[in-house]
Structures are given as C-alpha cells and as structure tokens.
Amino acid sequence: MKLHTVAELLSSDITLQDIEIKGWVRTFRANRFIALNDGSTINNIQCVVDFENTDEVTLKRITTGAAIHIKGELVESQGKGQSVEIQVKTIDILGDSHPDEYPIQPKKHSFEFLRENAHLRTRTSTFSAVMRLRSSLSFAIHKYFNENGFYYMHTPIITGSDAEGAGEMFRVSALDAKNPPLTEDGKVNYKEDFFGKETNLTVSGQLEAETYAMSLGKVYTFGPTFRAENSNTSRHLAEFWMIEPEVAFMDLAGNMDLAEDFMKSVLSYVLEHNMDDLKFLENRLLDEEKTKPQAERSEMSLIEKLKFVVDNNFKRVSYTEAIDILRNSKPNKKKKFNYIIEEWGADLQSEHERYLVEKHFKCPVILFDYPANIKAFYMRLNEDGKTVRAMDILFPGIGEIVGGSQREERLDVLKEKMKALDIEEEELWWYLDLRKYGTAVHSGFGLGFERLVMFATGMGNIRDVIPYPRTPQNAEF
C-alpha cells in the first residue's frame, strides 16, 4: 500500500478506500479528532478515531508530537473546517511524545523560546511555512537562472585572498590553536598551515564569478558567505546565503533590468506555488501588528506587498536625485534623522533608504550612480570621474536587498583604484588578467537570500528565516 501525504489527501476530490498515512499529531481533542501533519502542507488532516473500539492505552499515547501510522478511509467530512477527513481503521503509535516533556505544546511560543529549540521549531505552523517558502524561493532562483541561460557556479568558501574588503573575516586554520608555529620574525607561520597560506571564509563569490562570466557569459552563485562582525541585530547573521549573478557584455542599465525581472519572477513563483503558507503567514503578521500602534502597522498585507512588487515598476533614481529629495525632506529639515543629510557625497543610512522607499516613493527603488569613494574598488567609474555605476535596490520594510554594479573593465583605471586603496596587484593577479585578455563591459549584483526570505514571509528577525542561525555567541546545533 502506497503511503499518502496530507497534501495529496486534502486535495483529493474523491473518497478513497484503504488509505495509509504517517505523520505527527498536532492536537487530539475529545478523544476522537486527531489533527495530523506530515510537513507536506501547512494544513492538517482530521483523522476521526473510533474511540469506542480503540484500546485505552493507545488513546492515551495519541499526544501532541507523537508519530503515528494510520490506515483508514478518506471520506467527506461531516464537520466544518475541512472538506475531507480520514475515518481511522487502525492506528499505530510509532514514536511517543510525553505530554509533560515535549517542548512544543499546542499553544503560542515566543520566537526566542523557539530559537532555543530550533531543532523542533519546524514542528510549528509558522516555521514550517517559513522553511517551505525558503525552499520554494531557492528553487525559483535556480529555475529563473536556468531558464535564462545562466550557469550555476560554486565559488570557493575557503579563500586565500582578503582583498575584497567587504567586512571582517573568519580565519580557517588547521594549525595548533594554542601554539601555532612562528616565523623567524615572530609571526604566525601560515606556510605550515593546511593551505600553505593564511585563509579565511569568503565574504563574496563575485570576483571568482567574474572569471566565469568572462568565458561562459552568464553565471550565478548561490552559496554561503560570512562576516565576523559583532552585529547583534535582527538583520545580521555571521553566516548567510547570497545569490550573485554576473553577466558579460551587460551594462548597469541591463543589470537593473535583470535584477528587477529576477525579483519579480521569484516572488511570482511563490505567489503561484505557496499560497497556503503565505495566507497563514499573512494572518500571523496581522495578529502581530495588532499589538503595535496604528502608525507602525503596514499599509499593505503580506500578499498585497508581494503582488505590489510583482505588478509595479521599480522606481529608478540617481544618488544625486535621492540626495536632493532627502535634503529637502521633512525629517531632514526637522532634524529627525539621526544622520542629517547636508551635502552630496554622504553615505545613505538605513533611515534614509527607508524614507525614500516607504514615505517618498512608496514602491521599490533602485538607486544608482553613487559617489565613487563610498563604494568598492571594482565598480565602473563614470565619465564624470566622481560617480561609479553602482546600484542598490531598496525594498519596503527591508531596506537594501540587492547591491550591484557594472565592473571596472579598464585595466589602467582598475589598477589606479587598487593602488589608492593599497590593494596589492599580486593579491588579485588573476582578477587583473580578466582586464588584460579580452576584457569587456560586465555587471552583476548580490542578493542577500535571508533578506528576500524575510520580505516574502513577513518575518521580522533574520534568525527566524534560516534553519540554524550563526550570530555572536551562538553556534548551537
């Protein structure tokens, strides 16, 4: 007999004899109604137990969290709230769950408590929905790139170059931690380490992705990246996943087109495939927002917000225009911003980004052509000599979700910029080679995957959208 899933049975429009299902008890009420879940959908299937003909011992073992095996019939439901239900013929307890000990009780748990029990939290509706959406978004990303002629590339996690400067790095080593070998002048002798040099965890696969774009044309990465920054916030992780497409012969305008089309496509995918989970999360968010003052509540519901992004053009605004808007804005004039915008060249803080997106434009915004000196060395210098072809996409409620640029393809200009920042040419000899041999315009961007999952699920803390978050003082599980 084939094992059915809850999702299959709930979508059946015919009654079925001899069905068989395994799953975990969510609730058991009136000694009769089991709400059973197996992870295949957010919805439970109701299993009706013939308690008069079931032994007492078994009935007592039907507790929240227990794994059970049910054989029976799928019939039209007599009760409200479901169209089908299972008339149980036999029930086997596969694994007990002691009701006094099981941490996941059928009640509301705080997210903090569930983080401490992250190995069990996908047994709740909220976290199972979040993680199904995370999976669905991942697939949508691979599907989009595959359909658009991109090749998936695994860039290295352990890296010997620290030239990128995207942030503090974690050291990877196999040397004795207490007494590392030293060189004659008293430094740690990394020549004796596993790789024969000092190595770190990557902060980005972009530079390596460029090498593949300049031969395979269109590539993307989707892998873990790391920051050893002591940021204990609801928006930062020490280990997170990034998507980084890179395309030869594409300029900044093409990059903006790609990023917008890509974001719309992956969000469309979950609107099409994950509506049950989205509806649940939408209601969860509504409940959560009820506890907040009116002014802090979202104007749109979760699903409305996703549809809004899919259906509307992203507003494209140059950094220079944005500075004008911010300088003349009420919070700037009334000194409500923590960082007052005074002149061109200022780095935008998240308060400014959120003002632009949430108050001024009220839609996703692509800012482009930033001042060169607040952006990375590899970005293409504009003809004005002071701005670079950078772009950031800002989303409501999230802030920066995508950062990208056209890359500096001119060897002499790139060398000059590296020199100004004390980046040694020997460190990036291979990156410079791309400009020596068959160089061309090329562009790409990076998307922090967890930011996307937060946006699509309405979850407010980044620790709740990744299975096992790594943050300062926390590497449990």
Added chain:
Amino acid sequence: MKLHTVAELLSSDITLQDIEIKGWVRTFRANRFIALNDGSTINNIQCVVDFENTDEVTLKRITTGAAIHIKGELVESQGKGQSVEIQVKTIDILGDSHPDEYPIQPKKHSFEFLRENAHLRTRTSTFSAVMRLRSSLSFAIHKYFNENGFYYMHTPIITGSDAEGAGEMFRVSALDAKNPPLTEDGKVNYKEDFFGKETNLTVSGQLEAETYAMSLGKVYTFGPTFRAENSNTSRHLAEFWMIEPEVAFMDLAGNMDLAEDFMKSVLSYVLEHNMDDLKFLENRLLDEEKTKPQAERSEMSLIEKLKFVVDNNFKRVSYTEAIDILRNSKPNKKKKFNYIIEEWGADLQSEHERYLVEKHFKCPVILFDYPANIKAFYMRLNEDGKTVRAMDILFPGIGEIVGGSQREERLDVLKEKMKALDIEEEELWWYLDLRKYGTAVHSGFGLGFERLVMFATGMGNIRDVIPYPRTPQNAEF
C-alpha cells in the same frame, strides 16, 4: 538591437538580417574566418570577415582571446563543418588579447597548466563543457527533489559540534592567531571567540537534516562540506559539495529505491540537455585513452556508460554476499589485492569495490547491511545485533559515489552506541530529542557532488570538475 547568443544563432534554421553578437575569438585563420564563442554552447560560430574592406589595424587585433562585437547577417554557410555562418558587416574590438602574452593558446594545454590558470581555463572547450555539465547536474538535482516533494534546506557551515567523526575538521576562529586568550588551566579560551565556543567547518549536514525530516517529511541539503585531511590524491578535495536527502518514514529499501531513481534521473537530464558537451567530452576521453594500454581502456564510451546506468537496475548485494564473492575471487586467491579478504568484518577497500563493480557485476552495485563496527554510530542496528542498515552505491570507474543508511530511531540503542564511542550526550542533546519526541523510522544518503561530475564528464581528476579546488598547499584564487 537585441544581442544574440551563439547557441541561438547556430540553432536557427532561417537566415537573419541585422544580427548582433559579442564573444571571444577562439581562432582567426586566413585573415578571414573567426571562430567565435560566448559560452552559450561548446560550438563556435564562424564569422566571415570581409578582409579587403576591413582596416589592417582591426584585423591585427582579432587574436585568440580578444573580446569582439560583430554586426552582420546570418547566412547559410558555403563551407563545410557548419550549416550557418555570419557575414560580418562591422567589427569592434572590445578587449584585446596580446597573442604573445595570452596563456590560453589555440593548442593543447596540460591540465596541470590549466589548473594554475583556473581563472582562464573555462575559455577552453574541455573546461567550459565540464562546468556547463556541472551546472546542469546541479539544476537536475534541485528539479528532481522539487518534483518529488522535497524541501531544500541550508544546514549550517560553521558548526559547534564535532561529534560526527566523519573526519578531520578545519577550525573557524576570530581570535588572535598568535596570542589567543587562555583559560586558567592554560587552554585556548574559546569562550572569548566569536561564537563563545570552539567552532569548525561542517563535514556533513546530515544530523541537522534529520531534524527537518522529522517535521517537514522530505528534505535535502546541497552545500559545501570540508575535510582537513592531507590527502593529495586525484579523488580528494578539502572543500567539496554534498547532496544529502533525508526522509521520514522511509526504511533502507526505500532509501535504495530513492538513490537509484535519483541517480538515473539526474543522468537522464544531462543526456537530454547537454549532448553537445557530452559528445565533446566523450571524444576527449577516447583521445586520452588511446595513450593507454588496451587493458586500461574503458569498455564503454562516456555516453554509453551514462546510458548504461540509466537503463539498468543497480545490483543489490549484501555485505555478507560481497565478502563471499571477494573471498573466492581470483585476485584474492592469487594475493593480487593489497588487502586480502580473509573474514567477515573486513572493511572494503577501493580495490575491492572496483573489483565488484568492474569485474564481477559489471554494473552499478548497492552494497548493504554492513558490520556495525565499521560504520557510523547513527546507523540502524539490525535484528542480528551485528550489522547496520547502511548502503553504499559503487559506480564503475569511480567507486563509492553514494553512502547512506537508515538511522537508529530508538533512543536507548542510540545512547548505547554513543556511549561506546565516547560521544557525549550533551553534545547531541538536540539529536537525541528527535528520538524522544515522535521518533520514527527515517533514512537518507550523501552524494559527493564532484564524484558525480567526474562520472558524468569522464574527467579523471577531481580538481578539474570544481571551479577553484582547495587541496593541501593550495587555496589560490
């Protein structure tokens, strides 16, 4: 004007006016015929230059590796070897490639030389084919699991638990490397490290995947894993990618079914989608094998081998049967094996695995029910008390490609096995919780992705199937 790709144009069955294409020159002969490639296919498109009306300077700059922009017409080819070609109207040099300096000359380079130039090696036909196949296999994997109701899960890369014992680990730290803080009893004080404890790079996501299988039902990981083992061989990497599905309510027989169906499905996918690349690699392998003595050559060509796996059942053989076969085999009796099989309980070496696959059964083999004491602690003990429900899949030319098991779901048995191996319960409290609350039969396996890419491409060295290999003394790029 839309930019075309080489792949699009080569598959066009109509002539096209006003086409536009960008790519890199592979060769330029007779001052007239450019073989142009843009990564979209292994095939080049022939671009015919009207050299009488093209200036000398431009003609000289059409060198191997140069990036160029061509406008022209797609016409039926007059020459042999291609059905269409481009009549060039205008040609722009986007990026030069100095013919005396460019490392990738239009000739055969050794793989060793290309490893040293890994940033340029995808500009060769062999490596572009390998990396397109790698990408295609990745997509096939995601597609298979998505279509079969699995959720993709990102297990942590940085891990605080070292209980798994799958091999030597790399330490991840942000402490001062030379003078780490010490505890009172003179050990490194990891409480002061970023995560407040000693952390390493993961060797497997299995244990965490089990936590998700026991709530979401069917999950899989596809991420990087690490071994700090000083193995300088053609089959080992310090950083490699693994796929690890894990399924609740599935026993070892189901696990074998899943693994076989999965392997066949992903190989079918590349047979369907990557035939041009496969044909090229098949010929490359034939050329390579011509240099070998007859006895060492494969009996099947690359594509035949892939089709053979797709079309034939994997032979399922218990460890006990395998030992009998090996004990009575010629190489054992004639003491040709380095490790002579004498009795039940011996660990199989790769020479034995290859004998079973390549000489005895001549097809993929699934070995199962291994002696408990040569396998990991988490494998389900059989009723005989001496074997565990483990399985390994052996492939011709590769050896072990998949390793999996049914997991020990009984709390008391698991605790006993951990005790025997000195694994502290506190280290894996969360893993034990899965057996306390709603435990059930579950199983999964691990597939080393690079082994699969080697098999599908016919490449003999694992360093040639990953973009930037990490091996002892090497973390370049």
